[in-house]
Amino acid sequence: AQTVTQSQPEMSVQEAETVTLSCTYDTSENNYYLFWYKQPPSRQMILVIRQEAYKQQNATENRFSVNFQKAAKSFSLKISDSQLGDTAMYFCALTMDSSYKLIFGSGTRLLVRP
Amino acid sequence: EPEVTQTPSHQVTQMGQEVILRCVPISNHLYFYWYRQILGQKVEFLVSFYNNEISEKSEIFDDQFSVERPDGSNFTLKIRSTKLEDSAMYFCASSQDFGGREQYFGPGTRLTVT
Structure with missing residues (x-):
């Protein structure tokens, strides 16, 4: 069975600093895709970033980047220059x-402090 | 920018009543999905739909649930006889391709069963 685990229920970061959110997963398939979605208080699900398992290069979208470690089945999200809207x-x-x-994993609640 | 829309934003119904949740996927997308999120919990897959038939469904999607694409634009989720535990946020999503392509989510319908 496929699983996604997020071990950090809550994180906080000072505005303008960098934060990393952790994610591990398990699948027996060779070809798969990983995503990070953001859900603000409005509860809308917004796609942040996507990574194909067959690509070695880590995906980047502006201030958001991932560290994809296929052997370790790890897929962390780094947010640089954190903003209140994050x-x-x-x-x-x-x-x-x-x-x-x-x-989906169980989620990590991120608070950006001013 | 094209987006997935859902109506209503909030639906209150009495236990045992039928509800229909409506979605308009992005116009050139071919794959449609319903997910639900009970308050404070992870997002759970309900069903996927392609070429006017169900592609995959979860164990949650029992005989009380059905989906339909009644015309070229709408995609509906019907719950025949609502239970208290059906109270949740219901998200519709669509994608251009299955598997690895991004799924874009609507803003959700909050269903409250009293």
């Missing part, structure tokens, strides 16, 4: 070529 719940998610569904 305050949200962050979910790590996994999908495979063999399935249509996204499997």
